[in-house]
Amino acid sequence: MTRLALVLAALGALLSGAAVRPAHAQALVADLTSHLIAITTGFTGTDVVLFGAIESDGDVIVVVRGPETPVEVRRKERTLGIWFNRSDITFAEVPGFYAIASTRPIEQLARPEVLERNQIGVDHLTLEPIDPTGQVDPFRKALIRNKQREGLFPVAAGTVTFVGSRRLFRTTVSFPSNVPTGSYQVSVFLMRNGQVQGAQTTPLLVSQLGVSADMVDFAYRRSLAYGIIAVVVAVMAGWLGSVAFRRV
Amino acid sequence: MQVYLPIAEMSVNGLVILTLGALVGFLSGLFGVGGGFLMTPLLIFIGVPPAVAVATQSNQLVGASVTGAIGHWRRGNVDFRMGLVLLIGGLIGSVIGIWLFTLLRRIGQIDLAISLLYVILLGSIGGLMLAESLRAMLRQRRKAGVRRKLHQHIWLHGLPFKMRFQKSRLYISALVPVAIGILGGIAVAILGVGGGFFMVPAMIYLLGMPTAVVPGTSLFQIIFTTAAVTVLQAWTNHTVDGMLALLLLAGGIVGVQFGTRFGSALRGEQMRALLALLVVGVCIKLFVDLVLPPDDVYSLVVPTAS
Helix, strand or coil: CCCHEEEEEEHHHHHHHHCCCCCHHEEEEEEEEEEEEECCCCCCCCEEEEEEEEECCEEEEEEEECEEEEEEEEEEEECCCEEEEEEEEEEEEEECCCEECCCHHHHHCHHHHHHHHCCHHHHHHCCCEECCCCCCHHHHHHHHHHHHHHHCCCCCCCCCCCCCCCCCEEEEEEECCCCEEEEEEEEEEECCCEEEEEEEEEEEEEEEEHHHHHHHHHHHHCCHHHHHHHHHHHHHHHHHHHHHHCCC | EEEEEEEECCCEEEHHHHHHHHHHHHHHHCCCCCCCHHHHHHHHEEEEEEEEHHHHHHHHHHHHHHHHHHHHHHHHCCCCHHHHHHHHHHHHHHHHHHHHHHHHHHHHHHHHHHHHHHHHHHHHHHHHHHHHHHHHHHHHHHHCCCCCCCCCCCCCHHHCCCCEECCCCEEEHHHHEEEEEHHHHHHHHHHCCCHHHHHHHHHHHHCCCCHHHHHHHHHHHHHHHHHHHHHHHHHHCCCCCCHHHHHHHHHHHHHHHHHHHHHHHCCHHHHHHHHHHHHHHHHHHHHHHHHHCCCCCEECCCCCCC
16 A cells, blocks of 8 residues: 555556656656565565656557576487486576566557567567577577576566556566575567567566675685685584584 | 675575585485485585585585584584594595596586586485495394394405404404595595595495494594585685584584484394485486486586686
8 A cells, every 4th residue: 555655656646757858748657656676584585666757649568687607408218228417408698587577468459570670578588598509499499498487587577557548557567485686677568560669678676685685795705714614603503403412 | 685696696595505504414414425426416406506516515414414423413413533543435426526626627528528527426326325224124023033143254354454443342354445535535525525425334344334423434434525525625726615614504403313223223224225225316316317308408608717
């Protein structure tokens, strides 16, 4: 309830801002309720609300992309009755997280070329192998399938709903607990007559905070000390365990 | 109880991890094996990245083996002299093992090498142990009360550098335990485990140590090898997850106590037969995984920065 009130208040502010400067009105304005996802010890995944306004009728598509890394896809084959990795292809820039939400199914909003140009939809993502040899397509499909199984490329597209009129919209983006840390991009597209009429990109940071962030920091900056402390803690715990159970 | 693991970058159910730690701790207290060969696959199964699972597991083994070794030491079941000789071999072996590991990774077949090595080691050791302990149990049932020799002398024991191991009631060449230590050290470096599942049978059958002294001596030696591996992993790969290690430790130190107590109530042949069954079971599981068609023949790996 309070969240909805906040969103409405923010929307009101946005709209009044648009009303003041009608000459420079943007086709599309959108923002997130939070630009930081803090991962603490109790983190089990989270939702972020995106809200915005469009100046005239149209449809809205929201694309959330996580930090890009190279990913190697390996294929097992059977040799002498044993399955082992025989071939692999490395894709250069694979988003660590990729989710979309839209007011209508994206296939109804634009032709595949338009979707591909704007990287909208998992099937239209540009995933280029570093060394393109042999059949790339089955590897690309396998990459998407494995990411979907891990929950990092959500299978079901989210829905963007209009609030009241056809001018205000909102959607909820869900992040699973295994969401990779780093810089995210949230892109909002205004679609009309099969074309992109306006777009806006908002940054989103996923970062560890508190105890877990300190641990990561220590593990990377003072790795030797971290290792020694890990061993000392383990020895202490082991010794404490034997003292605690010393009744016979 | 959900807990976020900072290095593994994932959220797990804390109670599941505590229970896993306790179960593996129980086995390690019982048999003197670290339990790494069981824990690592279990952690990977619940989604922990393999590199983090292997490194964090070795950290937990430090704690579990300290508890276990103290428990056995109180019962007078640790041969420190033998442990130190094994450790010398273990350190030499881990240097060789790390070199082999790098070589196999360069060829790109480290995963297959690990699986095959497990199947061969576990299969042969487990099979031999199972056969031997069953024979021993049958023999005992037939003619109970007949005094047997302490151990069989084989040609290996006659090699030079003979040493007296009072606790183990042995007077044998120090080269044999050093060689076993070397093989164990190689296993530690390549497989990322304590090596107990290999050392324990070797100590019983190759050295002829009394079964009662074996788990304590093995655990004593494992403390040092796993500590070295933990520091090296944290230092070079940043793959030791402190949160995961704490959870595993908490479960493990409880489990290992019950294991040690339960173990001293068991007879030697029974303990060996149980360990053999466990080892053969894991071997069959790994073999089936290698032979059966996988759910998805494709898998994803994040390439290590080189």
